[in-house]
Amino acid sequence: MQSKLLKLNKEKSKGLPARRDFLKKAGLGAVALGLSQFGCRGQRAEGPVITDFEEVQGFEEEPEVHDPSYGWEPVSDRRIRVGVVGIFGATFGFQDHPNVELVGISDLIPERRDRLAEATRCKKTYASLEDMVKDDSIEAIFIGTDAPSHARHTLEVLRHGKHAAVAVPAIFGELEDAGRLVEEVKRSGLKYMMFETSNYRANLFAMHRIYNARGFGKLVYTEGEYYHYFGEPYPSYKDWRVGLPPQWYPTHSNAYYIGATNGHFTEVSCLGLPSIVPHLQAENNIYKNPFGTEIAMFRTGEGGMARMAVSWDTPGFGVETGRCRGQRGSFTETYQGLEKELPGISRPPLPPGVRPGGHGGSHGHLTNEFILSILEDRDPWIDINMSLNMTVPGLIAHKSALKGGEWMKIPRYV
Numbered sequence: 001m002q003s004k005l006l007k008l009n010k011e012k013s014k015g016l017p018a019r020r021d022f023l024k025k026a027g028l029g030a031v032a033l034g035l036s037q038f039g040c041r042g043q044r045a046e047g048p049v050i051t052d053f054e055e056v057q058g059f060e061e062e063p064e065v066h067d068p069s070y071g072w073e074p075v076s077d078r079r080i081r082v083g084v085v086g087i088f089g090a091t092f093g094f095q096d097h098p099n100v101e102l103v104g105i106s107d108l109i110p111e112r113r114d115r116l117a118e119a120t121r122c123k124k125t126y127a128s129l130e131d132m133v134k135d136d137s138i139e140a141i142f143i144g145t146d147a148p149s150h151a152r153h154t155l156e157v158l159r160h161g162k163h164a165a166v167a168v169p170a171i172f173g174e175l176e177d178a179g180r181l182v183e184e185v186k187r188s189g190l191k192y193m194m195f196e197t198s199n200y201r202a203n204l205f206a207m208h209r210i211y212n213a214r215g216f217g218k219l220v221y222t223e224g225e226y227y228h229y230f231g232e233p234y235p236s237y238k239d240w241r242v243g244l245p246p247q248w249y250p251t252h253s254n255a256y257y258i259g260a261t262n263g264h265f266t267e268v269s270c271l272g273l274p275s276i277v278p279h280l281q282a283e284n285n286i287y288k289n290p291f292g293t294e295i296a297m298f299r300t301g302e303g304g305m306a307r308m309a310v311s312w313d314t315p316g317f318g319v320e321t322g323r324c325r326g327q328r329g330s331f332t333e334t335y336q337g338l339e340k341e342l343p344g345i346s347r348p349p350l351p352p353g354v355r356p357g358g359h360g361g362s363h364g365h366l367t368n369e370f371i372l373s374i375l376e377d378r379d380p381w382i383d384i385n386m387s388l389n390m391t392v393p394g395l396i397a398h399k400s401a402l403k404g405g406e407w408m409k410i411p412r413y414v
C-alpha cells in the first residue's frame, strides 16, 4: 500500500504529461485514464481494470451484488442529444445510456480529447466547450472542466439553450456566481444538475429515503467528511488544486446533510490549523490559503447541528462518507431506529448497459437522473437550489476559518 501511494504521488508531482506517460506505461487505455485520475477503482463489467490504483484512497466502487438494471422500465424511447466536455466525462456512461445520443465530446488538451473520444466511442470532437455550444443540434451538455470554470461554463451552456449537468462544485470562490446561476436557470427554464457523487452512494441514498419517510424525525446531529491527502498538489488544469481551500470543495461532505434532507444551513463557525504542507501555506498559493484541513460546525435549517470536515493535509485513510443521529433513529452503516416499517432504501434501477461505476457506484445514477429529468420534464434531485445549498456554505465556512471561527450567516436557496 505504502509503496503504491509513494509511486502515485511521485507520478502526480511531475504534472499532467507525466501522469499520461505513466498511464501509457501501465498499458491502460482511455477508460483507465478517465477513471484512475479521479481515484476511482476499476470497472468490472468491461474495459481495463486499474489494479495499480485499487488501494489508493477510499473511492471504492460499490460491489455489484445485484443486477443494477433489475426492475428497470423505460420511460421513453426518446434519445437526448448530449455533448460531454472534459476528460472526467468519460466515466459517467452517457455513451451507454439508451436515452442518449452522444453527439460530440471536447477537451482543450488534444491528447485528452482523443482519449475522451476513444473512451466514449464518439467520433465527433470539438476544440472547446465554447465551440460545442454553437452546435444547435445538441440539447444537453455535461461540464467536467476545471472547478474555477464551472460557473462560467454552466452559464455559457444555459445561455445557448442547452440543459446543463456539471461536476462539483457548482461555484468556486465567487459568491456572486450563485445569483447568476439562479437567474439563468430560472430565465431559461432549462434543467440544471450538479453531479455530486455522494448523493448516490448507498449510505447517503438510504439516509435520504429514511429522512423523507420520517424515519429519523428531525436530524439532531449529522457528520460528513471528505479526507483526501494531497501532500503534493494533484496535477490539474492551470494548477487550480494547488493550495485549494478545503471548504471551497465542500459538497462531498455537506451532501450528508443537504443531500439527505434537501435542507439548508443557516450559520457556520469553521476552524483551521496552519498547514505544514508547502502548497497549503498562504505564501505558496494563489488563494492565500493557509489551511489544509477545515472543520465546519453548521446550524441546520431544522435547528440541529452538522459537523462537516474537509482535509487535505492529514495522511491516513481517505474517505467520503457521513452519518447522522435523529430524534427517532440514527444511521451509521445501517438504520437503527424506532420505526419498524422503512421505505425501499436502495438506489433505483439503471438501464441495462449503464454501470453504477465510480465513487461508490454513483456515476451511472447521476447520469440516469439527469437524463430522466429531461425526459420527464421535472427538476433533477440535485437541482440548482440543492447544489448551491451544498456549495455556498463552504465558501462562507472558509471565510469563517480565516477569521478564527467567527459565526457567519449563510444564504438559503429556494
Ligand SMILES: NC(=O)c1ccc[n+]([C@@H]2O[C@H](COP(=O)([O-])OP(=O)(O)OC[C@H]3O[C@@H](n4cnc5c(N)ncnc54)[C@H](O)[C@@H]3O)[C@@H](O)[C@H]2O)c1
Pocket: 037, 038, 085, 086, 087, 088, 106, 107, 108, 109, 112, 127, 128, 129, 130, 144, 145, 146, 147, 148, 149, 167, 168, 169, 195, 196, 197, 235, 236, 237, 238, 240, 359
Ligand atoms: N467525486 C467527484 O465528484 C469528482 C471527482 C474528481 C473530479 N471532480 C470534478 O471534476 C472536474 C474535472 O476534474 P479533473 O481532475 O479532470 O480536472 P482537471 O483540471 O485535471 O481537468 C479539467 C479539464 O477541463 C478541460 N477544459 C477546461 N476548459 C475547457 C473548455 N473551455 N473546453 C473544453 N475543455 C476544457 C481541460 O483541458 C482539462 O482537461 C473538476 O471540477 C473536479 O472538481 C469531481
